[in-house]
Amino acid sequence: MATESGIPDFRSPTGIWASLDPMEYATLSAFRRDPAKVWWFYRKRIEMLTAAEPNQGHVALRELERCGLIAGIVTQNIDMLHTRVGSSNVVEVHGSIRTSSCQSCAREHALSRVQELLEEQDAVPVCDSCGGILKPDVVFFEEQLPAPAIDAATELAETSALMLVVGSALEVHPVAGLPDRVVSRGGRVAVLNLGPTSFDRRAALKLELEAGATLARVVDLVDGRAEDGR
Secondary structure (H helix, E strand, O other), X not given: OHHHHOOOOOOOOOOHHHOOXXXXXXXXXXXXXXXXXXXXXXHHHHHHHHHOOOOHHHHHHHHHHHOOOOOOXXXXXXXXXXXXXXXXXXXXXXXXXXXXXXXXXXXXXXXXHHHHHHHHOOOOOEOOOOOOEEEEEEOOEOOOOOXXXXXXXXXXXXXXXXXXXXXXXXXOOOHHHHHHHHHXXXXXXXXXXXXXXXXXXXXXXXXXXXXXXXXXHHHHHHHHHHHXXX
């Protein structure tokens, strides 16, 4: 979803991890060892993510939710684009840049304040209350995913007749296992992704098309049926 808003992916040959070692910039141990180095990376990430705008795919999913056809969105993206466009039930399983938390007193700092601190301070933003180091509320490697988010994602998978996989090769667990939960209880999975995924052979439908234009077309078809009374 995010690449069509100009945000690079991570694992493709031209993705972020092609030029940066995730063990140096995206692990909890790396953050504890050298928070300034990790914040150098996240400063640039925050600038990129806040400059990005929701694309027609985000808009389409919002409209399908408003039509009652989408019960919720499970995303591994941290960019907040789904919530910014107005989708209401968004499960951010890898957290987001919305807040950063103090590693000493646990106080949350809103993104706007973190941006101010990054402007005021050269390397590492620190807590307004105790001066402790802030960490983005993004799930790093070596961290557990937030239990409430995983529970919510699992419930959606176990109560949906259809799961739509958009823009994911389904490589990262436990989210990559959600389609199995849908199929195991009689539901179906449709995959919309440029390139193969681990679920292609079991999917009821696989489309290798651009997400935004394809989802926008789905909305047009739904609107057409509504106008025809179907």
